[in-house]
Amino acid sequence: MPDGWMTDTRSDHARPCGHGGCDEKAGMSTPPLPAPTLRRMPAYLRLLRAWEAEGRDTVSCTHLAEALGLDPTLIRKDLQLAGGSGRPKTGYRLSELVPALEGFLGWSRPSEAFVIGAGNLGLALLHYQGFAAHGLSVVAAFDDDARKVGTTGLGKRVFPMAKLADLVQRMGVRLAILCVPDAAAQAVAEACCAAGMRGLWNFTGARLSLPEGAVVEDIDLAQSLALLSHRLSHSLAAGGRRRSEPTGTAP
Amino acid sequence: MPDGWMTDTRSDHARPCGHGGCDEKAGMSTPPLPAPTLRRMPAYLRLLRAWEAEGRDTVSCTHLAEALGLDPTLIRKDLQLAGGSGRPKTGYRLSELVPALEGFLGWSRPSEAFVIGAGNLGLALLHYQGFAAHGLSVVAAFDDDARKVGTTGLGKRVFPMAKLADLVQRMGVRLAILCVPDAAAQAVAEACCAAGMRGLWNFTGARLSLPEGAVVEDIDLAQSLALLSHRLSHSLAAGGRRRSEPTGTAP
DNA sequence: TAGATTGTTAATCGATTAACAATC
DNA sequence: TAGATTGTTAATCGATTAACAATC
Numbered sequence: 001m002p003d004g005w006m007t008d009t010r011s012d013h014a015r016p017c018g019h020g021g022c023d024e025k026a027g028m029s030t031p032p033l034p035a036p037t038l039r040r041m042p043a044y045l046r047l048l049r050a051w052e053a054e055g056r057d058t059v060s061c062t063h064l065a066e067a068l069g070l071d072p073t074l075i076r077k078d079l080q081l082a083g084g085s086g087r088p089k090t091g092y093r094l095s096e097l098v099p100a101l102e103g104f105l106g107w108s109r110p111s112e113a114f115v116i117g118a119g120n121l122g123l124a125l126l127h128y129q130g131f132a133a134h135g136l137s138v139v140a141a142f143d144d145d146a147r148k149v150g151t152t153g154l155g156k157r158v159f160p161m162a163k164l165a166d167l168v169q170r171m172g173v174r175l176a177i178l179c180v181p182d183a184a185a186q187a188v189a190e191a192c193c194a195a196g197m198r199g200l201w202n203f204t205g206a207r208l209s210l211p212e213g214a215v216v217e218d219i220d221l222a223q224s225l226a227l228l229s230h231r232l233s234h235s236l237a238a239g240g241r242r243r244s245e246p247t248g249t250a251p
Numbered sequence: 252m253p254d255g256w257m258t259d260t261r262s263d264h265a266r267p268c269g270h271g272g273c274d275e276k277a278g279m280s281t282p283p284l285p286a287p288t289l290r291r292m293p294a295y296l297r298l299l300r301a302w303e304a305e306g307r308d309t310v311s312c313t314h315l316a317e318a319l320g321l322d323p324t325l326i327r328k329d330l331q332l333a334g335g336s337g338r339p340k341t342g343y344r345l346s347e348l349v350p351a352l353e354g355f356l357g358w359s360r361p362s363e364a365f366v367i368g369a370g371n372l373g374l375a376l377l378h379y380q381g382f383a384a385h386g387l388s389v390v391a392a393f394d395d396d397a398r399k400v401g402t403t404g405l406g407k408r409v410f411p412m413a414k415l416a417d418l419v420q421r422m423g424v425r426l427a428i429l430c431v432p433d434a435a436a437q438a439v440a441e442a443c444c445a446a447g448m449r450g451l452w453n454f455t456g457a458r459l460s461l462p463e464g465a466v467v468e469d470i471d472l473a474q475s476l477a478l479l480s481h482r483l484s485h486s487l488a489a490g491g492r493r494r495s496e497p498t499g500t501a502p
Numbered sequence: 503t504a505g506a507t508t509g510t511t512a513a514t515c516g517a518t519t520a521a522c523a524a525t526c
Numbered sequence: 527t528a529g530a531t532t533g534t535t536a537a538t539c540g541a542t543t544a545a546c547a548a549t550c
Contacts, residue, residue: 034541038481042473043458060507071543076508088508088549105477106484120375127371130433130456134476174483182381199483201475205381207294215486217479219470222293225385225452226356228468230289232426232450233357235466285517311531322519327532339525339532 037078042134043068044078045101049133052094060091107135112173113201116188117180118143118158121203125177127154138177140167161188165195175199182206189216288329293385294319295329296352300384303345311342358386363424364452367439368431369394369409372454376428378405389428391418412439416446426450433457440467 047067051059061079065072079085079092082104086092102108110132115122118141125131126141141158143149149158159167167173176192178185178200185206192200193214202208202218210216298318302310312330316323330336330343333355337343353359361383366373369392377392392409394400400409410418418424427443429436429451436457443451444465453459453469461467 033481035478036541038477039474042471042477046473062507072507073509073544074542077510077542080509086508089506090550091507104481106480111480111483120371120378124371124375130472131476134473135480136476175479198486199479201479213486215479215482217475217482219472219475220293221381221470222297222385223290224468224470225382225387226289226293227286228426228450228452228466229357229362229386230284230355231466231468232362235449235464287517313531323531324520324533325518328518328534331533337532340530341526342531 033081037081040070040075040078041082041101041105044075045098045105045107046133048094048098048101052098056094058086058091058093059097060086063091102135105135107133110135110137111175112137112139112171113175113177114139114164114168114173114197115141115177115179116143116161116164116192117141117178117184118145118148119179119181122177122179123152125179125203126152126156136175139171139173161191164191168192168195168197173197175201177201177203179203284332288332291321291326291329292333292352292356295326296349296356296358297384299345299349299352303349307345309337309342309344310348311337314342353386356386358384361386361388362426363388363390363422364426364428365390365415365419365424365448366392366428366430367394367412367415367443368392368429368435369396369399370430370432373428373430374403376430376454377403377407387426390422390424412442415442419443419446419448424448426452428452428454430454 044064047064048059061072061075064070064075068075079097079101082101084092084097084100086097099108113136115126115138118126122141122143126138128138131138138156140156141148141152142161142164143158144161146160149160151157174197176189176197176199178189178192180188182205185202185204186208189200189202189208189210193211198213199215200208200210200217202216205222207218208216295315298315299310312323312326315321315326319326330348330352333352335343335348335351337348350359364387366377366389369377373392373394377389379389382389389407391407392399392403393412393415394409395412397411400411402408425448427440427448427450429440429443431439433456436453436455437459440451440453440459440461444462449464450466451459451461451468453467456473458469459467
């Protein structure tokens with residue numbers, strides 16, 4: 001671990017960012033946190049929370065590793081990157097580790113999001129209860145179709161697109177969950193950015209190109225399906241259960 | 252490229268599987284195709300189809316690389332693994348390459364799938380038009396709620412769960428798209444396997460454990476959200492647009 | 503104490519990128 | 527022919543795993 005960017009390994013509840021030298025010459029950006037590490041975090045958190053709920057006090061990487069089928073050392077490093085720290089023999093205190101991971105992921109207090117596009121998918125995400133566990137609060141939806149506008153059965157509101165910019169400004173919502181038809185995606189995404197939103201969770205099949213500063217994350221069903229269908233068509237030969245790599249805790 | 256498992260690099264429209272030595276002593280399974288390669292395939296195919304539709308005849312890896320922001324050599328290797336082959340100076344013929352990739356992914360002729368759980372998410376996937384491009388035909392949905400059973404506005408049918416096993420047998424459908432509540436997921440997934448289905452595309456937040464032979468692919472929203480929210484909360488520091496790794500072509 | 507476990511440094515492994523000869 | 531491009535072998539890079547000293 002020779003790199004200089006891993007300095008403040010130990011801030012109590014959150015390693016603030018993957019950039020140790022944010023004060024350096026802006027020359028080159030320091031390497032960000034490895035994506036595989038970030039992807040494993042939710043699995044850790046889910047398990048740790050479940051164990052904490054069962055009344056458990058501490059965990060070791062060995063426990064986690066067994067439960068998840070991963071290498072203990074890998075987990076140790078991941079937890080370190082997330083700002084967790086444990087003690088020899090006993091392991092990590094759940095009461096410290098869980099908040100550390102939550103803080104690290106930015107899931108400590110919910111951030112708010114708007115769903116854009118109130119079709120079936122948009123409504124599914126608008127109403128999905130599971131996001132609360134992931135620090136996400138979906139507060140409302142927007143749609144251009146006047147018939148969709150109003151209040152849903154579950155008490156969430158659907159606004160006309162024309163109100164987006166105004167509500168983004170007033171409420172300070174930074175995250176858009178994009179659920180419009182593929183053909184409209186690029187234009188709508190640009191509108192979201194123009195309205196002041198910073199993050200786009202893209203559930204459409206379109207690949208977006210967006211201005212500086214926007215963060216896009218695609219739920220790419222085609223990718224996922226490629227793995228699944230390839231493995232499915234070749235699973236006869238290769239004995240045994242074969243688990244494709246995962247792609248996203250869901251509705 | 253020293254390994255013995257890459258023998259039949261050249262079957263015309265599909266390298267049949269990642270297992271060169273399926274006839275070997277069953278001792279150890281030969282390494283499967285790299286998942287990153289598989290994940291990039293849909294992006295290639297999408298672009299190639301678009302260019303073919305524009306009337307283009309051939310492409311070079313350089314073209315693809317520029318369009319996708321990848322290294323040309325990487326693409327060359329990927330295409331090779333998928334059974335594509337080109338000519339120096341001219342590149343790859345689209346009329347050969349597109350079917351090669353389609354065959355490789357198993358997207359040449361649609362395979363059929365059932366949606367399990369006819370909530371908003373299930374209906375979104377049942378009606379999504381984009382799957383046709385990915386070799387997937389969603390033929391019907393199943394739900395335990397009698398109020399959901401019937402024919403949807405778009406002419407697709409929703410059957411009671413009790414009919415699942417019978418219809419799986421009669422129609423030979425192998426793939427289940429799981430859209431039930433998280434708490435029901437494990438039991439329903441087992442029922443799908445018991446009914447004879449082989450592949451599970453898991454859109455729930457539950458992590459499933461299934462019998463030998465079942466292929467599971469998760470759409471793991473938590474993973475995806477972890478990347479997005481972490482990057483979002485640290486994007487101020489690191490200048491520039493930051494594109495999270497993708498996770499799935501979608502509704 | 504003895505042993506489980508952390509933190510850390512070194513080795514391995516696999517995927518990406520670079521280099522280059524072959525070819526149309 | 528000259529030059530773009532493929533196919534392929536070697537080098538790099540990053541992530542995972544192994545080894546081990548420190549510690550409670």
